[in-house]
Amino acid sequence: MRRYSFLFLIMTCCLLTAWPAVAGQVQVFEPLAENMSQRDLRAKAQAQGFAQAVLEEAKVMLANKLSEERSALLGEYLLGHAEPFIQGYKVVSSQDFPEGLSLTLDVRVDRRSLRDSLGGMGLFATLSQPQPATVVWPGDLSDEEIQALQHLIKLTGIAPAEGASPVLTLERGSDKNTWKCRLSYDGQEWLAVNTDMATAWFTLWPRFFDRPTAQAARTGGETLTVSGWFSPDGVLEFDRVLHGWDAAVQNAQLVDMDMQPAGAGATWTLSVVNRDRLEMLLNAFLPQRGLSFHLTAPGQ
Numbered sequence: 001m002r003r004y005s006f007l008f009l010i011m012t013c014c015l016l017t018a019w020p021a022v023a024g025q026v027q028v029f030e031p032l033a034e035n036m037s038q039r040d041l042r043a044k045a046q047a048q049g050f051a052q053a054v055l056e057e058a059k060v061m062l063a064n065k066l067s068e069e070r071s072a073l074l075g076e077y078l079l080g081h082a083e084p085f086i087q088g089y090k091v092v093s094s095q096d097f098p099e100g101l102s103l104t105l106d107v108r109v110d111r112r113s114l115r116d117s118l119g120g121m122g123l124f125a126t127l128s129q130p131q132p133a134t135v136v137w138p139g140d141l142s143d144e145e146i147q148a149l150q151h152l153i154k155l156t157g158i159a160p161a162e163g164a165s166p167v168l169t170l171e172r173g174s175d176k177n178t179w180k181c182r183l184s185y186d187g188q189e190w191l192a193v194n195t196d197m198a199t200a201w202f203t204l205w206p207r208f209f210d211r212p213t214a215q216a217a218r219t220g221g222e223t224l225t226v227s228g229w230f231s232p233d234g235v236l237e238f239d240r241v242l243h244g245w246d247a248a249v250q251n252a253q254l255v256d257m258d259m260q261p262a263g264a265g266a267t268w269t270l271s272v273v274n275r276d277r278l279e280m281l282l283n284a285f286l287p288q289r290g291l292s293f294h295l296t297a298p299g300q
Contacts, residue, residue: 024107025092026052031100042094045103051078053107054085054114058123061115061246063273065127073155074123077198085114115246120206124250126157132164138172145197152201166208170197183207222272224252224282227265228291232257235266241285242268248278 030045055075059066066074092104118124122131135158137149149170153160158168166185173180179197183190183204192203224242229235235257242252252270272278272295279295286293 024053024056024109025104026056026107027102027104028052029100029102032098038096041101042103045101046089046105047079047082049103049105050082050086050089050107051075053105054078054082054109057085057109057111057114058118061111061118061250062123062127063247063250065273066123070123070155070157073151076151077155080196081198085110085117111246120210121202122156122158122205122209125209130157130159132161133158134162134164134167135160135170136167137170140172148197152198156201156205168201168204170201222270223296224268224270224293225265225296226267226286226291226293227263228289229264229266232259232264234289235264238266238285239268242270245278245281248272248274248281 026049028045028048030041030048032041052075055071055078058074058078059071087108087110089108090106092106093102094104095102125131135149135153137146141149166183169182169184171180171182172178173193178193178195179200181192181200181204183192185208188207190204190207192200194200194203226235226238229238235254239252239254242249250271250273252268254266254268256267258265275295282293282295
């Protein structure tokens with residue numbers, strides 16, 4: 001029996017199984033405000049279309065388990081932060097009305113980048129229960145600034161609790177136009193400064209949510225073993241397919257591949273978000289290709 005090293009698997013998967021961008025069509029209507037130019041109107045409509053496209057992809061990745069309130073807050077956040085996830089777009093139709101602009105776009109969303117960002121923002125980790133944390137802010141915040149901070153707390157899934165760890169401290173910068181955030185956890189401290197409160201906030205939280213122990217906890221310890229391939233190429237192709245089943249499974253990691261006389265076999269660790277859907281997909285995809293599988297829950 002010949003066993004491939006984990007490092008070899010990771011390098012091969014990075015080369016051969018990069019996730020493609022996904023194109024989706026969205027339609028938006030942007031009202032015409034007083035003294036707004038056509039250029040500004042189109043820019044706002046386009047930003048709204050980008051945010052809507054990214055939000056729809058995010059909701060699928062989160063298995064539609066995000067509450068209505070947090071989904072709305074994520075949509076608000078994406079209005080100013082969606083562009084890093086956009087790999088391209090095409091204007092399908094554009095129609096001017098006295099009241100505003102109707103715009104239909106085909107938008108290509110970078111799913112890998114979005115998935116990584118959602119994890120760092122804490123949205124996967126806090127789907128089932130909030131994360132206790134201490135949040136400290138200055139006493140001179142305006143009502144609007146307090147509301148913006150509360151929205152970030154709710155979106156991230158933080159349950160503020162005095163004395164809890166980690167500790168997030170929000171301060172005003174020295175020039176009063178910037179925000180300074182400090183995140184403290186397990187004897188370490190990180191700092192982020194930005195003119196945008198949300199950017200400073202979400203620059204830091206990946207330090208906590210992306211730490212190895214948190215990522216390991218997300219997988220839930222479940223394993224999927226599949227056997228019957230004639231070559232490793234089939235394993236790598238199925239790894240790509242598995243990563244596309246976001247509504248059924250998350251955090252799939254190819255951890256082992258065996259070459260045996262009867263063919264190739266492979267094992268993944270993963271987090272099942274919809275077992276019935278995953279089993280349906282597996283049964284529809286694998287047996288017709290001469291493959292067998294075994295899905296093991298934690299503790300089995």
